[in-house]
Amino acid sequence: MGFLASLSHKTVVITGASAGLGATLAVECARRGARLGLLARNAERLAAVARECEQLGSEVLIVVGDVAVAADGQRLVEATIERFGCLDYLVANAGLSMWTPFAAVEDVALFRTLMEVNYLGAVHCVHPALPHLQKSKGLLVAISSIQGQVGVPLHTGYSASKHALQGFCDALRMEVAASGVGVMTVLLHWLQGTELRQRALGKDGKALGAASRKHRAEAVRLEEAAQAIVRGMQKRQQRLYVPKRLRLLALVHALWPALAEWVVKGKVAREEG
Ligand SMILES: NC(=O)c1ccc[n+]([C@@H]2O[C@H](COP(=O)([O-])OP(=O)(O)OC[C@H]3O[C@@H](n4cnc5c(N)ncnc54)[C@H](OP(=O)(O)O)[C@@H]3O)[C@@H](O)[C@H]2O)c1
Structure with a gap:
């Protein structure tokens, strides 16, 4: 049982837990005995994930x-402390993408939405959680993307929001290290089987839905990503x-940016x- 028992009696809070990576991570943590605080906007889907985790004990x-609302981050942390008395891991996972050339964007409000969910959405939860971490x-786990380090065409606003998240985490890590809090950023490749692409905002600021692109085979399987993240959490x-x-x-991007951009x-x- 060794490794599988590693989260027993630990409280793990996950945002964006009603689907995709957040839901898979919740199940992975439940398998390892964690107590879970789960947030998302869709109550029904969140309840279904909760039932699956409860069945695992x-x-x-x-x-x-909604992570874009600061008071909701506060409410999440308060409810967690009231229920479990402590918070060991905060996984800021809720996220939203885009898929459109910048020149085609009809309303730049799209950029504000992406910042509010992907960057401020994390800040809204980290701020109330920090004293408890x-x-x-404990450990803050920010689910980012390789786009937090390397820009990707058709994703200007998404790349920018993940760069903001990365900068926030890198600065915070140094501030809080002395108090024993760790900060881990997760830089992901494309994942298979999530709804990120269908929900990604198009040029009109609306979700792409059926018009979204399917992932190719090199995209990472959700379970594989979730297991790697839990291992990373354990190693801080x-x-x-x-x-x-x-x-x-x-590494190539740091040493030879033009080559990385070509790739x-x-x-x-x-x-x-
Ligand atoms: N899929 C990929 O290829 C990929 C690649 C790199 C990084 N990532 C990152 O991985 C994370 C998870 O993405 P995913 O692929 O699992 O996407 P997903 O399948 O679309 O799931 C997103 C989750 O976030 C929640 N969410 C979205 N906006 C929210 C808000 N304003 N407040 C609260 N919850 C919100 C959604 O639930 P509700 O709608 O119920 O609120 C859902 O549970 C994101 O941060 C994403 O940027 C994904």
């Missing part, structure tokens, strides 16, 4: 809320690349084709 609190010497890694080879792109442009062109 986990105690689960659900909070229906300091008490538990600073930066986790999923898959690991993504680190190479980050990225080619990949996006193939996804478009």
